[in-house]
Amino acid sequence: MKSKTFNPEKNIGNFFENYDADFKPFFETRVMARIENMVMSYQMNRDFAFRKIFMPALATLVVVFVLAVIMGQGISVQSLMGWTNIDMESAIASSMGY
Amino acid sequence: MKEKLTDSELIAMVNGGNQQAFSELMKRYRKMVARVVIGMLGDTPEADDVGQEVFVRFYQSISSFRGDSALGTYLTRIAINLSLNELNSRKRRFLFFSVKDDEQPLPDLADEANVDESLSRNELIEKALAHLDPKFRSVILLRLIEGYSTKETAEMLGVPLGTVLSRLTRAQDRLKEIVSKLSREMVINTADTTAKVKVKTELK
Missing domain, CATH: 1.10.10.10 (Winged helix-like DNA-binding domain superfamily/Winged helix DNA-binding domain)
Incomplete structure (x- = not known):
């Protein structure tokens, strides 16, 4: 056995020569499986978000868009947000209760 | 796979979606990471988990790896940090039981x-x-x-x-x-x- 001839008092640095360690077999396979799971769950989350958030939001926008066109207001930020064209004078007057 | 591709070439291949290239990188650095992690944590199941985590973290950050330091150094840094984190959480877990870990x-x-x-x-x-x-x-x-x-x-x-x-x-x-x-x-x-x-x- 090597350690019988090893003298730790002389040089501790030599003690670590040829030190070798390794993980359990199929380490790469386990890592790749974890990565694949991670990628799959990322894709699933992305699909879920697409179905639950992006699609309803898009549908709502289309409906608002179509309504704005049908009601003849044209397409503008004001029409999409439901604002009406009022001038500054009448806005001040209405805020003062006249 | 072609003989002796450099680490940078393999990283570029991984970024292009080649999983085989990542396996090759793992084969190259597996023992080095094992020496650090097992040396820090002992030959325990946690060491294997931490080793896996090192490569998963590397995979997650591979697109931002610029190659300022050698890949070995980069992986060693991740391995040592994760091992120290594991030792800290081990310490917290056995705080009331151990003599002094x-x-x-x-x-x-x-x-x-x-x-x-x-x-x-x-x-x-x-x-x-x-x-x-x-x-x-x-x-x-x-x-x-x-x-x-x-x-x-x-x-x-x-x-x-x-x-x-x-x-x-x-x-x-x-x-x-x-x-x-x-x-x-x-x-x-x-x-x-x-x-x-x-x-x-x-x-x-």
Whole structure:
């Protein structure tokens, strides 16, 4: 056995020569499986978000868009947000209760 | 796969969606990561988990890896940080049970239960490292086992150069003590086993 001839008092640095360690077999396979799971769950989350958030939001926008066109207001930020064209004078007057 | 592609070429391939290239990188650096993680945590199931986590983290950050440092250094840094995190959480978990995790008492030479019959050099090294405080263990691993310079070790651990040097000196002194004791155990044990075999033979 090597350690019988090893003298730790002389040089501790030599003690670590040829030190070798390794993980359990199929380490790469386990890592790749974890990565694949991670990628799959990322894709699933992305699909879920697409179905639950992006699609309803898009549908709502289309409906608002179509309504704005049908009601003849044209397409503008004001029409999409439901604002009406009022001038500054009448806005001040209405805020003062006249 | 083509013979001897460089790390940068393999990284570019991984970024292009080639999983095989990532497997190749793992094969190259697996043992190096194992030495750091097993040296820090011992040959435990957690060491395997941490080893896996090192490569998963690397995969997640591979697109932002610019190659400022060598890939080995980059992975060693991740491995040492994750191992230290694991040791901290282990410490928290066993706070109320352990004597003191970082400075384990050496086994009593007279205690037969503590004496392993066939301790290989690797096991002896891991056993000796386990008796060291993690901050000393990390310095020994990086400086003496992985062969990084004092400056690189200091950078990886985020401590001043002087701290690395003083930790190294203290760790070496402590290791000499530990290894002498463990080696003596082995000699005693070998002698004991030989004696047992002799007695058994004589009895027959």
